[in-house]
Amino acid sequence: MLWCLWPSQRAAAQTCNSSSETASGVCSFNATLSAIIPYTAQLSSSASETSLGTLDRTTLAAGSLVTSGPTVTAVANFAWSVSIKAGATAWSFTGASADPQKPAADLRWRVGTGAYAALSTAGAQVTSGAAGSSSSVTLTFSTLWPWASSPPGDYSVPVTLTLTAP
């Protein structure tokens, strides 16, 4: 954050011939200060990655896995909102089998006890705040893992959190 403050007139030594000069020898000048405060915000995540670890039969039998996600904290000097979106339409996959093209929407998220929403590349609002307010919300992920479309391998999906001014 870089704010600049400066006087509108130089404060160099001057010969005092102002009308404010008085008989007592006091000489004064008016100097105007101006400050430019731009749109400023800070957005943070408590973790850069949420690892679901190595899944087991129980997870595939249940069809989904619920995991605590990152805590997202935002503050801005203007009214703001934070959205979440997928960085790709499908999970990346590394394995011996053909890429199942696991949809990004298999990752569902929610804040608190709300309903889960499927992750999309379009983005959806996670939280919002008024100017000057700071807010922290913790995401919960519920990921779908069906038997048929979860071949052995490593999976990853990029998620982007974005703060915007409405």
Added chain:
Amino acid sequence: MTRLAQVVLAVTTLLSAVSVQAQTNCGGQSTTTAFNTAGCSVNHSVSATVPYLASISTSSLAAVTIAAPTVAAMGGYTDAAAGPAITVSSNFTYTLTASSSAFAAVGSYTKAKGDLEIGTNTSNVAPGSFTSMGSNVVMSSSAAATAASTTLYTFFRMKLLWTTDAPGTYSATVTYTLTAP
């Protein structure tokens, strides 16, 4: 700043550094449009490792009893008896086989394990054909992982021989095995 305040600040800074793994400072624009165009994002990823996973279960572990044959059946086969239903779930292409142990001896006679035959069906109806269990029997070959579990119903019958099958109780153990090709 007092010494105490310095310590508190230092601790607070340390805690912040531990709890925040991704942070971005944004700004410098004079309009919302310019701010939004510049962007203010943090990246996150969700990852997982899925190993080879499978589940195989039987509807029952109780012994299957083949009804005692009639005279007319001797030289042929017993009636088919329903065995357990085998249910498989897998996240990879698999092969399901069944194998039989040798029959337990009846007196000094050991009936050939190939005299036990197995048949399978996707519905709970005896199939039209049976396969000798003299060697491993492939029940399902290169079966693809499916959205739901797959169930196979098993049926057994026994070959009857006048000359060798002495009266007695014949028993064998059948093992079901799932493998990745």
